[in-house]
Each structure stands twice: as structure tokens, then as C-alpha cells.
Amino acid sequence: MPSLPTRSACWRPCWSPDGCPTTSDAGPSWSARSSWNVGSLLVELGAMLMFVFAPVIGWVVAARTIQGIPTGPATSAFSASVVEHAPVRHKKLGTIITSIAPAGGLGLGALLTGAAVQFSSHATAIVFTALAAIMVVGAAVAAFSAETVSRRPETARTLIPRVSISRAARGEFLASIPVHMAAWMLAGLFMGLVPTIIRDLLGLHSGLLNGATAFVEPAAAAAAGLFLGRLTARRTIFVGGAGVLLGTAVIEAGVATGSLSLLWVGGIIGGVGFGASFSGAIRTIAPLVQPHQRAGLFASIYLVAYLSFGVPVIVAGLLIAPVGLQGTVLGYGVAVLAAATVGLIAQYRVNARG
Numbered sequence: 001m002p003s004l005p006t007r008s009a010c011w012r013p014c015w016s017p018d019g020c021p022t023t024s025d026a027g028p029s030w031s032a033r034s035s036w037n038v039g040s041l042l043v044e045l046g047a048m049l050m051f052v053f054a055p056v057i058g059w060v061v062a063a064r065t066i067q068g069i070p071t072g073p074a075t076s077a078f079s080a081s082v083v084e085h086a087p088v089r090h091k092k093l094g095t096i097i098t099s100i101a102p103a104g105g106l107g108l109g110a111l112l113t114g115a116a117v118q119f120s121s122h123a124t125a126i127v128f129t130a131l132a133a134i135m136v137v138g139a140a141v142a143a144f145s146a147e148t149v150s151r152r153p154e155t156a157r158t159l160i161p162r163v164s165i166s167r168a169a170r171g172e173f174l175a176s177i178p179v180h181m182a183a184w185m186l187a188g189l190f191m192g193l194v195p196t197i198i199r200d201l202l203g204l205h206s207g208l209l210n211g212a213t214a215f216v217e218p219a220a221a222a223a224a225g226l227f228l229g230r231l232t233a234r235r236t237i238f239v240g241g242a243g244v245l246l247g248t249a250v251i252e253a254g255v256a257t258g259s260l261s262l263l264w265v266g267g268i269i270g271g272v273g274f275g276a277s278f279s280g281a282i283r284t285i286a287p288l289v290q291p292h293q294r295a296g297l298f299a300s301i302y303l304v305a306y307l308s309f310g311v312p313v314i315v316a317g318l319l320i321a322p323v324g325l326q327g328t329v330l331g332y333g334v335a336v337l338a339a340a341t342v343g344l345i346a347q348y349r350v351n352a353r354g
């Protein structure tokens with residue numbers, strides 16, 4: 001389920017090389033960047049309608065592909081926008097919100113979808129019609145949001161997204177890669193494989209239970225990212241890395257013993273680790289870049305995050321047939337533990353140097 005931005009503005013300069021920061025314009029400005037912002041939500045709207053009316057599985061695959069194309073670049077642009085629109089005294093809160101919104105959206109989507117599956121025979125229509133309506137509202141908000149970059153002549157290259165990391169942020173970014181990998185791989189395990197675990201390993205068949213269990217980990221992540229904001233960014237990363245390690249170990253124990261309770265406990269602990277490590281890493285690196293570099297930085301972060309979220313689960317799905325579900329999940333957990341360990345070591349070294 002896509003997570004939706006709460007506010008939006010036009011593309012930052014890293015997405016439009018000819019843009020430059022301004023304080024704010026009096027009203028909406030229809031530059032190529034603001035048009036693209038609205039357009040990304042309209043493409044999402046089209047994908048949601050494809051889901052609603054999909055007659056065969058091919059349509060579902062096509063809709064998911066179309067939905068994913070604007071989601072990646074839009075997430076980074078909207079993240080930069082939230083930070084830029086936040087008052088100066090609340091910049092830290094804006095950064096925290098951008099770090100917890102993806103996890104919160106994933107968790108809420110899983111829970112509501114599970115409830116729709118449990119209590120309705122028209123879950124697909126309910127879920128994607130609701131999302132389509134939200135996309136319409138989001139597009140309207142984007143259209144009337146204040147500009148955060150100056151107006152420049154329209155060119156085709158303003159619509160070409162790219163990732164970029166400033167020299168000042170590269171060390172922190174490289175050290176954060178295994179942190180993001182571990183956190184998002186764990187999220188992928190919960191969102192992608194837990195429903196199959198519940199059905200095939202535990203023998204339980206309930207849409208609501210599937211949704212609630214998938215909800216636990218990202219919900220804990222969102223809460224942790226919000227309430228651990230009082231800690232220093234580096235300490236938050238260390239707490240998060242430890243939470244990912246412990247939570248993954250408990251999940252592994254739950255899979256090995258067939259215990260739903262351990263899955264939930266591990267999901268909560270791992271979710272706290274996910275939220276803390278991801279939020280802390282963003283809070284550590286965001287102040288190192290200039291305002292016009294934020295979108296490129298967020299694009300780089302979410303590129304690592306979404307690849308870690310999606311690719312390992314796809315590989316795991318391919319391994320279930322030859323290896324078995326339990327063996328695949330246990331191996332997946334070992335990979336998460338390894339990434340989290342490397343991430344903690346990298347953060348310790350960066351902290352020791354600085």
C-alpha cells in the first residue's frame with residue numbers, strides 16, 4: 001500500500017537543475033516541477049483505478065508497476081517539501097515526520113486492508129477506491145501548495161529525476177547504507193512474508209490477523225521514530241540497530257517454534273529498531289546538506305530503502321519452492337542480522353572518528 005504525503009510542493013533543485021531556493025511564493029505556481037508533483041499523484045490515481053477494475057492478474061502487475069514509477073521520486077520530493085515548509089524552530093520535527101511517514105503508511109494500509117478482507121467480500125474495490133479518493137485530495141493539495149523554488153523557464157530536463165549526495169554527506173551516507181538495509185529488509189519480511197507464515201506455518205486463516213500482524217512492525221517503527229526524537233541522532237541509530245538485531249532474533253525463534261506470540265513480540269521490538277535506526281540516520285545526515293540538495297539526498301536514501309524492502313523479498317519468494325518456507329525465512333533473518341551488525345560497526349567507527 002503506498003504511503004501518502006501530508007503536504008507537497010514543487011520539485012527541489014536536485015530534480016530541476018535550474019531551480020533555486022526561495023522563501024515562499026504567495027500562491028501556487030505552475031512550473032514544470034509543480035506540474036510534475038500533481039502529475040505524480042494523478043498517475044497514482046490511474047493506477048488505483050486499474051486495481052479496482054483489473055479483470056486479470058496482468059492488470060494487477062501493470063497497475064503495481066505504474067503505481068511504483070511515481071512513488072519513488074515523489075517520496076523524496078515530498079520529504080524535502082515537508083522539511084522546507086516546517087517553521088525554523090520545527091525543522092527537526094519535519095525531519096522526524098518524513099522518516100516515520102513511510103512506515104506509518106505501510107502499517108495503516110496493512111491493517112485496514114486486513115480488516116476489509118475479513119469483513120467484506122469487496123475488499124479490493126473498497127481499498128483501492130479509498131486510495132483513489134485520497135490521491136484526488138492529495139493532487140488538489142499539491143496544486144495549491146506554495147512554491148519552495150524560484151520559477152525558471154520550462155525545459156524537458158527539469159522532469160528528469162536523479163539521485164545526488166553532496167561531498168559533506170557522503171561519509172555518513174555510506175555508513176548508513178547497512179542500517180537502512182537491515183531496517184527495510186525486516187520491514188519487507190513482515191509485509192511480504194508474514195501472511196504466508198501465518199497461513200502455511202501456523203495454519204491460521206484470517207485476513208484481519210494477517211493485517212494486524214503486518215501492522216505491528218511498521219506501527220512500532222512509526223511510534224519509535226516519533227518518541228525517540230529526544231535522543232541524539234547517533235544514539236537513536238544505536239538503539240535502532242540493537243532493536244533490529246533483537247527483534248529479528250525473536251522473530252526467528254517464533255518461526256522456528258511456530259509461535260504467533262513470538263512473531264508479535266519480535267515485530268514490536270524489530271519495529272522499534274526499524275523506526276529508530278531509520279529516523280536517526282535521516283536526522284544525522286539531513287543537516288549536512290544545503291536546502292537545494294535535500295531532494296537528491298532523500299532520493300538516494302529511499303533508493304537504498306526501497307531496494308532493500310523489495311528485492312530481498314522477491315528473492316525469498318523464489319527460494320520458498322526449493323528451500324521451503326521455514327528455511328527461507330530463517331535464512332532471510334540471518335541476512336538481516338548480518339546487515340544490522342555491519343551497520344552498527346559502521347556507525348561506531350563514524351562516531352569514534354567524529
